[in-house]
Amino acid sequence: MKRFKDILCVVEPERTSKLVLERAVSLAEHNQANLTVTVVAPSVTAGIGMPKGGPISTDLQTAIVDTRKQELETLIEPYRKQIRIETKVLVGIPFLEVIRKVLRHGHDLVIKMPEHQDWLDRLFGSDDMNLLRKCPCPVWLIKPQAPKTYRRILAAVDLDDDYPPDDMETRRGLNRQILEMASSLALAESADLHIGHAWDVVGESAMLHSGFMRRPEEEVIAYVNQVRQHHANNLDALMKEAVDYIGQDALNYLTPKTHLVKGLVHTEIPALVKQIDAELLVMGTVARTGIPGFVMGNTAETILNQIDCSVLAIKPPGFVTPVTLED
Numbered sequence: 001m002k003r004f005k006d007i008l009c010v011v012e013p014e015r016t017s018k019l020v021l022e023r024a025v026s027l028a029e030h031n032q033a034n035l036t037v038t039v040v041a042p043s044v045t046a047g048i049g050m051p052k053g054g055p056i057s058t059d060l061q062t063a064i065v066d067t068r069k070q071e072l073e074t075l076i077e078p079y080r081k082q083i084r085i086e087t088k089v090l091v092g093i094p095f096l097e098v099i100r101k102v103l104r105h106g107h108d109l110v111i112k113m114p115e116h117q118d119w120l121d122r123l124f125g126s127d128d129m130n131l132l133r134k135c136p137c138p139v140w141l142i143k144p145q146a147p148k149t150y151r152r153i154l155a156a157v158d159l160d161d162d163y164p165p166d167d168m169e170t171r172r173g174l175n176r177q178i179l180e181m182a183s184s185l186a187l188a189e190s191a192d193l194h195i196g197h198a199w200d201v202v203g204e205s206a207m208l209h210s211g212f213m214r215r216p217e218e219e220v221i222a223y224v225n226q227v228r229q230h231h232a233n234n235l236d237a238l239m240k241e242a243v244d245y246i247g248q249d250a251l252n253y254l255t256p257k258t259h260l261v262k263g264l265v266h267t268e269i270p271a272l273v274k275q276i277d278a279e280l281l282v283m284g285t286v287a288r289t290g291i292p293g294f295v296m297g298n299t300a301e302t303i304l305n306q307i308d309c310s311v312l313a314i315k316p317p318g319f320v321t322p323v324t325l326e327d
Contacts, residue, residue, distance in 0.1 A: 003184070006034045006105070010098055010112035013039060013071035020113045020142050025079050027111070030188050036086040037076050038101065040094040041068045065089050095130040099323045102137050111140040124304055124311075132285055132304065132313045136321045138181065143310045147279060150191040150310075154278035155182035155256075156269050156303075159197045159234040174284040174316040175238060176245060181312060182282040183246045186254055193256040194276055195239075198268035199231040232260055266299045270306035282312045 009024035011017035021037065028035035044061040068089045076085050090097040098110060115125040124132070124141060131139050157175045161168060179195070186193040201224050235258055243251060259276075261268045273281055285300040304311065 004028075004031045004033045004109045006107045007031075007036070007109045007111060008098070008101060008105075008107040009035065009037045010094075010110060011037060011039055011072070011075060012113070013068070013075050015113070016144070017075060017113065019144065019146065019148075020111060021075065021079065022148070023142060024111050025083055025085075027109075027188075028083055034086070035083060036088060036101075036105075036107070037072065038088045038090055038098070039068050039072050040090045040092065040097050041065050043092050061091070065091065095127045095134070096323060098131060099135050099321060100325055102135060103321070103323070103325055108137050109140060110135055110137060111142065113144055114141050129301070129304070132300075132311075134321050134323050136315060136319055138177075138312060138314045140312045141310060143279075143308070146310050150185070150189045150279045152192045152194060152276055152278045153182050153186050153189070153280045153282065154194045154196055154273055154276065155179055156196050156265075156281060156283040157235075157238060158265075158284065159199070159231055159238060161234060170316045170318070174314065176241075177314050177316070178282050178284060179238075179242050180245060181314065183242075183250060183254060183256075185280070185282075185312070186256075187250060191280075193254045194259060194272075194278065195235075195256050196259040196261065196269060196272045197231065197235055198261050198263055198265040198272075199228065200262070200264055201227050228260070228262070235260060266302035266306075269303050273307050273309055278309055280310045280312060281307055282314070285313045285315065 004027065007024055007028050009021060011021060024035060024037070027033070041064050044064065069087070072087050072089065076087065079085060088101070090101060094115075101107065102110060110131065112131075115127050128141055132141075155178050157178055158171050159175075160171075163171065182193060182195075185191070239251075239256075239258070259272055261272060263271075269281075269283070272278075281303075283300070283303065285304075300313075304313075
């Protein structure tokens with residue numbers, strides 16, 4: 001089972017951060033993990049009469065950092081008796097500094113609330129999306145109205161197998177991480193675990209309706225059923241493999257419910273989230289590794305822009321972030 005060892009919790013003292021902080025503390029206790037709580041302070045830029053690096057801007061930056069330190073200490077003080085907590089005030093662009101903190105110290109999970117969005121219908125803002133695209137470790141964004149414990153968790157897996165061998169191996173590894181993390185959280189939360197995969201038949205409409213290649217309906221139906229059975233077999237194989245890294249006893253206890261839904265991934269996964277009223281979606285955001293700058297596919301972005309639940313987004317082993325430690 002997946003266990004986190006070094007958790008980074010990002011808070012905003014001016015907002016209500018109790019929910020995300022309590023989750024981070026509970027997760028760190030359950031996993032016997034290190035916990036660092038951080039806040040990102042804005043960087044003071046040069047202005048009229050205030051040259052960059054001058055005494056005024058330096059003093060103002062120091063004052064902002066000191067204020068953030070005091071706010072951070074006040075925020076975490078109630079949890080000091082439960083667990084040892086390190087604190088850190090970062091300065092700069094939030095997503096960049098959080099990712100650089102991950103790169104420097106090897107955190108294996110970032111947990112935070114989505115940034116405040118008054119004027120957008122989407123749950124996740126630009127800074128969140130940059131974290132989801134570029135952070136090398138899993139990112140758990142907790143919806144402000146999320147319950148204290150989850151009742152239903154959905155793990156979205158990719159079982160298509162028409163990829164080159166290297167990509168196939170990457171996808172298998174990503175599916176494994178998704179199931180490990182979703183199962184671990186479901187056990188900790190006593191939540192129902194759902195596993196979903198969306199499949200589609202390329203050319204089905206053309207075979208039925210095109211004047212150029214129209215095929216008999218019974219032939220098309222037989223082909224569609226064959227494709228469905230292929231994906232069903234892949235899902236069965238995935239669940240059998242899961243016994244090796246999740247454990248038979250854990251799977252027996254969880255009795256995960258599988259969903260094989262026909263349609264496009266970017267429409268069917270958000271629909272499944274709503275259908276089962278999932279409170280957390282565990283999904284991969286990148287399907288290729290080792291290519292700096294390859295951050296997130298359109299399908300993942302489209303899903304994230306449609307859901308209204310918390311999300312745990314995972315990168316495959318070997319993902320290379322385009323963010324560097326230097327500006």
